[in-house]
Amino acid sequence: MNYKIINGKLLISENGHIRIEEKDLYVNGNKLSFAEDKSVTYETMDASHKLIMPGLINMHTHAYMSVLRNYADDVDFGEWLFNRCMPVEDRLPKDAAYWTNLLAFAEMIKSGTTTFVDMHMFHRQSPLAAGAAGMRGYIGRGLVGEDLYTDGYSRFKEAIEEKEEFESDTMKFILSPHAIYSAGPKLMEQVVKESKDRGMLHQTHLSESVTEVEDCLKKYGKTPVELLRDIGFLDDETILAHCVQMRGDDMDILKETGATVVTNPASNAKLGNGFAPIKEMEEKGINLCVGTDGCASNNTLNMFREMGLLSLIHKGIHKSSTVMSAEAVVNFATVNAAKALHMEDKLGVIKEGAIADIIFLNLRTPSMYPENNPISALCYSANGSEVESVMINGKFVMKDNVLLTIDMDKVYYEVDKIVEKYL
Numbered sequence: 001m002n003y004k005i006i007n008g009k010l011l012i013s014e015n016g017h018i019r020i021e022e023k024d025l026y027v028n029g030n031k032l033s034f035a036e037d038k039s040v041t042y043e044t045m046d047a048s049h050k051l052i053m054p055g056l057i058n059m060h061t062h063a064y065m066s067v068l069r070n071y072a073d074d075v076d077f078g079e080w081l082f083n084r085c086m087p088v089e090d091r092l093p094k095d096a097a098y099w100t101n102l103l104a105f106a107e108m109i110k111s112g113t114t115t116f117v118d119m120h121m122f123h124r125q126s127p128l129a130a131g132a133a134g135m136r137g138y139i140g141r142g143l144v145g146e147d148l149y150t151d152g153y154s155r156f157k158e159a160i161e162e163k164e165e166f167e168s169d170t171m172k173f174i175l176s177p178h179a180i181y182s183a184g185p186k187l188m189e190q191v192v193k194e195s196k197d198r199g200m201l202h203q204t205h206l207s208e209s210v211t212e213v214e215d216c217l218k219k220y221g222k223t224p225v226e227l228l229r230d231i232g233f234l235d236d237e238t239i240l241a242h243c244v245q246m247r248g249d250d251m252d253i254l255k256e257t258g259a260t261v262v263t264n265p266a267s268n269a270k271l272g273n274g275f276a277p278i279k280e281m282e283e284k285g286i287n288l289c290v291g292t293d294g295c296a297s298n299n300t301l302n303m304f305r306e307m308g309l310l311s312l313i314h315k316g317i318h319k320s321s322t323v324m325s326a327e328a329v330v331n332f333a334t335v336n337a338a339k340a341l342h343m344e345d346k347l348g349v350i351k352e353g354a355i356a357d358i359i360f361l362n363l364r365t366p367s368m369y370p371e372n373n374p375i376s377a378l379c380y381s382a383n384g385s386e387v388e389s390v391m392i393n394g395k396f397v398m399k400d401n402v403l404l405t406i407d408m409d410k411v412y413y414e415v416d417k418i419v420e421k422y423l
């Protein structure tokens with residue numbers, strides 16, 4: 001299907017600056033264009049009072065964890081992780097994660113996310129569900145152990161099998177060692193080599209807590225950032241979640257290597273880990289993106305809330321109303337994410353020839369009205385409910401608030417059964 005979208009307001013981001021333009025937009029197959037192709041038949045859509053923007057890119061999540069939403073809150077970190085979350089993960093059968101992934105994707109789509117970067121625990125379930133939902137995914141099986149080819153092998157094998165079975169235009173795979181305290185330096189080094197050989201990106205959790213940094217300093221005499229730099233893990237194909245506890249030259253190293261930092265403000269706050277020095281990282285020129293993390297530590301996958309929190313938290317920390325502007329934060333969730341995924345000018349933008357991953361927000365709704373500044377609205381007043389229609393790779397997955405790829409009655413039924421049996 002090809003679409004001619006008229007009367008809409010388009011969010012255009014160029015060279016770090018965002019503007020709103022009223023003009024027609026064409027969707028030819030899975031590509032965007034500003035020019036009509038006379039040889040093509042279009043379905044015309046009237047987008048009066050709609051803001052059309054690139055779909056949001058959630059750069060760090062664990063989609064299967066949606067089943068743990070609101071399950072273990074306001075408890076000590078050790079209780080949260082070891083007594084509440086991990087035992088459920090251990091009890092869950094693999095195929096349960098198919099349904100909990102679909103629940104996550106429904107929330108993502110309804111709140112305007114079109115691409116997610118995932119680290120998961122349940123073989124094949126994330127790509128299976130993402131395929132069914134029509135989501136664009138960068139998916140990684142969480143890897144642990146000391147050696148990728150011995151104690152880490154069963155998970156690595158699953159990671160590679162998923163890539164071989166599911167890789168497509170909308171589904172890519174990313175090697176995902178869990179963290180420096182669960183995956184040893186040798187395994188990290190092996191991951192880099194494998195990712196280069198296979199043309200994959202690599203991601204990990206890094207410097208999330210004070211304990212992680214102190215343990216690393218004790219064990220290796222280096223910060224987690226220095227440790228990963230020294231084994232060659234950090235480059236422009238590296239995606240690092242958290243980076244909250246920066247020490248010494250850590251931020252300079254991140255800048256020099258070209259690694260991307262994904263900040264997860266709700267998760268870091270909820271688990272009492274503090275706030276990443278995002279303003280300082282921005283000043284150094286590090287590529288910054290936003291993620292929600294999983295539902296156990298957030299408890300939502302709503303990128304609008306995450307963008308709002310990010311801006312407000314750092315304004316508060318720095319006692320400055322000018323840091324983390326709405327424009328900067330919207331860029332984090334769109335163009336910067338596309339850069340990290342090596343999809344610059346293809347994802348995260350509305351421009352000639354870009355991929356048709358776009359969302360339609362209703363401007364005639366109280367949280368968006370009056371239209372004093374739609375870019376501000378995205379960061380400060382929108383809550384995600386304004387998203388009415390979502391297109392991924394040229395296909396609608398939600399149209400006029402109706403989910404087209406996910407049967408929610410079935411998802412609620414299956415998730416209820418899982419909760420009853422395993423939580």
Ligand SMILES: [Zn+2]
Nearest residue numbers: 205241293294
């Ligand atoms: Zn995480």
